[in-house]
Amino acid sequence: MTLLDKFEPLQQARERLRGLGIDPFNVVVEKILSPTEAIVDGRRVILAGTNNYLGLTFHPECIAAAVRAVEEEGCGTTGSRMANGNYADHLALEREFAQFYDKPYSVVFSAGYLANLALLSTLPGADDVILIDADCHASIYDGCKMSAAEVIRFRHNDVDDLDKRLRRLKDRARRTLVVVEGIYSMFGDTAPLKAIAEVKDRYGAYLMVDEAHSLGVLGERGRGLAEAEGVEDRVDFIVGTFSKSLGAIGGYCVSPHRVLDTLRYAARPYIFTASASPAQIASTRVALRLLRDGGELRRRLWANAERFYNGLKALGCRLGPQLSPVIPVILGESREESLAVWKELLEGGVYVNLVMPPATPDHRCLLRCSMSAAHTPEQIDTLLQVFAKVFSAHGMAAD
Amino acid sequence: MKSYQETLSELLETIRVLVPNAGKVDEDTELVGSLGLDSMKVMNLLQEVEDRFDVSIPLNVLPDVRTVGDLARKIHQLLQEQ
Ligand SMILES: Cc1ncc(COP(=O)(O)O)c(C=O)c1O
Numbered sequence: 001m002t003l004l005d006k007f008e009p010l011q012q013a014r015e016r017l018r019g020l021g022i023d024p025f026n027v028v029v030e031k032i033l034s035p036t037e038a039i040v041d042g043r044r045v046i047l048a049g050t051n052n053y054l055g056l057t058f059h060p061e062c063i064a065a066a067v068r069a070v071e072e073e074g075c076g077t078t079g080s081r082m083a084n085g086n087y088a089d090h091l092a093l094e095r096e097f098a099q100f101y102d103k104p105y106s107v108v109f110s111a112g113y114l115a116n117l118a119l120l121s122t123l124p125g126a127d128d129v130i131l132i133d134a135d136c137h138a139s140i141y142d143g144c145k146m147s148a149a150e151v152i153r154f155r156h157n158d159v160d161d162l163d164k165r166l167r168r169l170k171d172r173a174r175r176t177l178v179v180v181e182g183i184y185s186m187f188g189d190t191a192p193l194k195a196i197a198e199v200k201d202r203y204g205a206y207l208m209v210d211e212a213h214s215l216g217v218l219g220e221r222g223r224g225l226a227e228a229e230g231v232e233d234r235v236d237f238i239v240g241t242f243s244k245s246l247g248a249i250g251g252y253c254v255s256p257h258r259v260l261d262t263l264r265y266a267a268r269p270y271i272f273t274a275s276a277s278p279a280q281i282a283s284t285r286v287a288l289r290l291l292r293d294g295g296e297l298r299r300r301l302w303a304n305a306e307r308f309y310n311g312l313k314a315l316g317c318r319l320g321p322q323l324s325p326v327i328p329v330i331l332g333e334s335r336e337e338s339l340a341v342w343k344e345l346l347e348g349g350v351y352v353n354l355v356m357p358p359a360t361p362d363h364r365c366l367l368r369c370s371m372s373a374a375h376t377p378e379q380i381d382t383l384l385q386v387f388a389k390v391f392s393a394h395g396m397a398a399d
Numbered sequence: 400m401k402s403y404q405e406t407l408s409e410l411l412e413t414i415r416v417l418v419p420n421a422g423k424v425d426e427d428t429e430l431v432g433s434l435g436l437d438s439m440k441v442m443n444l445l446q447e448v449e450d451r452f453d454v455s456i457p458l459n460v461l462p463d464v465r466t467v468g469d470l471a472r473k474i475h476q477l478l479q480e481q
Contacts, residue, residue, distance in 0.1 A: 134442070144458070151458040155446060165455045168481070358439060 017339075024342050024354040034058055035247075035374040040351055046379050048308075048369045049353035051244035053325055054216050054297045055374025056290060062247060062283040069282035077275045082264070089281045096288055097252050101223060101238065105260040108252045109269065110276050112212055112241025113139040115251030118267035119208065119237060120179070121146035123259070129176040131165060131205070133157065133191065135184050135361050140210065149177075156184075156361065159195040166203040173203035177236075180207075182214025182225035186361055186368060188326030190214070193225050197234040208237040216245030216291040217325055222298060242280065246287040250276040294373075301325055301373040304380060308371055311384040315391055316398025328355075329367040329387075331396075338365035341394055348386035401478065406452075407471040413451050414467065417444055426468035454478055 017023040022041055031039040035055040036047050056062055069089065077084060090108060098106035109115040120143025124130050128149040132140055135156040144151040155161040166173045178200045180191040193209070200207045211224035219227030224240070226232045236257060242250035253260060264270055290297070305325045312319055318330040331338045335356060342354040345367070353368040360366050371380075391397035401409075407426060414424055414434070421434050428434060430441050448470070449456055454477045456470075464470050 152455045153442075153458060164453075168453065168455050170481075363437075363439065 020339055020343060022343060022346070024339065027351075035372055036376075036379060038351070040346065043347070043349060045346065045349050045351040046375075046383055047351050048371070048375075048383055049351055049367075050370060050372065051213065052247060052372045052374065053213075053245040053301055053370070054247070054287075054291060054294055055372045056245070056247035056287045059247070059287070059290065061290070062286045065286045066248075066279035066283040069278035073278035075279070076277050079274050080271055081275045082271050084275070087275070087278065087281070089278060089285065090275060093281050093285050093288070094252075096285060097254055100221075100288060100292055101232070101254040103238075103254040103256055105256070105258060106252060106254045107260055107264060107270070108250055108276065108281070110250060110273050112210075112239070112243055112251035113142075114269040114273060115239045115241070115253050116140050116210065117143045117146060117269040118263060119239060119253060120144055120177075121269065122263055122267040123237075124149035124175075124177050127172075127175065129169060129172055130179060131162065131176050132179040133181065135186070136179060136181060137185055137210065137212070140179055140181075157189065157192055159192055159199055162196065163199050166199065166205060169203075173205050176203075176205040178205050178207050180209055182209055182211040182218060183324055183326060184361075185213055185326065186355060186359075186366070187320040187322075187328050188213075188324035189320060189322045190218070190225055190324070193229040193231055197229075197231040201234060206236040207234065208239065209235050211238055211240040212244060213326060215240045216294065217298065217301065220295075222291050222294055242276075242284045242287070245291055246284050248280045248284045248287065250280050250284060297373040301371060304371040304373065304375045304377075307377060307380050308369070308375075308383065311380065312369075312387065314398075315384070315388055316396075317387070317391065325371045327369040327371065329369060331365045331367065333364055335365060337394065338367075341390055341396070342367065344390045344393070345386060348390060350383055350386045401475070403471065403475045406475045406478070407468065409451070410448065410467060410471045410474065413448055414444070417447050424467060426466065426471070428467045429465055430467065430470065431465075448474070452478065454481070 027040055029038050029040055035052045035057050038045055038047055094106045094108055109118055116139040124147050126148040130144050130149050130151045132153055133156055134153045152165055154165050169176060180196060183190055197207060209226055214224040216222040218225050226235045237253055237255045239253045242248040309323050309327055320328045355368050356365045357363050388397060411424055418434055445456055452474050454474055460473055464473055
């Protein structure tokens with residue numbers, strides 16, 4: 001065995017995908033036309049697998065702010081905030097996040113991934129415990145790996161299992177960080193946050209919620225699941241990303257605890273990477289305002305989700321447990337058939353994400369579809385027609 | 400307090416019930432390879448085992464758990480610490 005031999009199976013799997021003519025995990029977007037359309041493989045397709053929930057990536061005000069920032073502040077920051085200083089816009093965005101959530105402390109990171117690494121690698125130390133929902137995102141698992149804390153999983157969305165595990169921890173429950181997500185990225189289901197907050201309070205544990213997919217999507221003001229469930233004052237750390245509803249790149253955390261501000265001096269994923277580029281920060285500042293005032297965008301997003309979800313249901317598709325803008329169409333265990341279905345959808349002008357185990361919550365493959373406020377009802381109907389055709393051809397549709 | 404042997408035989412019995420067609424299972428059986436389980440099924444099996452023993456097995460210890468015996472030793476140790 002050499003250093004490189006272990007990659008042989010992966011290389012062979014890639015070769016097999018190449019035989020298919022297109023690799024679903026390495027698609028080339030030749031030209032992006034709008035938040036909902038692109039040219040992929042020489043073909044115009046409707047994008048129904050992005051995280052562009054509010055459709056803000058091409059918003060003229062976001063673009064104008066980004067252009068201005070590039071012209072005035074340059075393309076990159078060339079270093080971390082600890083070494084190279086804080087740009088005024090980074091601080092302004094932190095103030096705006098704090099105001100938006102009505103929390104005293106806020107930090108922005110260069111990615112949502114890094115926000116999770118920063119919090120989880122630094123906050124819980126040796127002798128502490130991280131208690132995560134089993135379906136948490138890879139960035140949460142990776143943050144746990146970087147931490148010296150003990151890491152325990154509880155069954156997905158199972159409050160009784162969480163309760164049981166906190167009980168087993170006895171005194172250590174008070175040095176435990178419970179981690180859940182607002183909307184889970186693969187199945188689109190939400191955490192039972194009220195019950196979770198109640199349980200963690202009973203044991204004196206702390207709660208962190210990753211609102212990556214729920215920011216701008218849930219809650220009257222778009223603050224996410226904690227707002228929608230009325231438990232914002234019981235959440236200790238809210239993390240999120242600019243890369244979905246805000247249409248840029250970056251991450252953030254807000255908290256009532258001053259410790260969050262102190263993490264700037266301790267969290268390696270904050271210190272040892274360059275701060276976000278001026279354009280990212282500038283467009284995110286505008287997008288956050290649009291999101292806050294985005295009641296109409298949210299209404300459109302949910303109307304679109306409902307139209308697509310009900311259409312797929314009428315086709316007899318197996319869907320996730322709950323209506324949300326993240327809509328998984330659950331396929332079978334056969335990778336070959338799933339690949340064929342995905343490819344035929346693409347050939348029909350529909351781009352969705354193909355997800356295979358172990359990235360799925362169970363042993364089945366799924367098509368992760370997602371809706372945007374920017375989709376038109378006509379686009380959704382086109383999507384449904386293509387799904388109907390492909391699923392019928394595979395005997396997967398209801399008659 | 401359960402002895403290691405008692406923990407082991409209880410674990411073997413639990414695994415035989417949960418993985419009925421696993422064939423012969425003993426202390427040296429490897430959880431991933433020989434039981435015919437992929438890593439996801441092992442995770443599910445672990446959750447059942449955790450309930451049975453009323454113990455949480457931290458993810459951090461899993462790299463050191465290869466065989467049924469390793470798992471029994473870990474559970475035995477966790478129960479003693481409780
Ligand atoms: C739940 C969750 N957390 C964090 C992230 C990471 O966000 P980012 O794209 O900003 O790194 C994602 C996105 O993939 C996610 O789905």
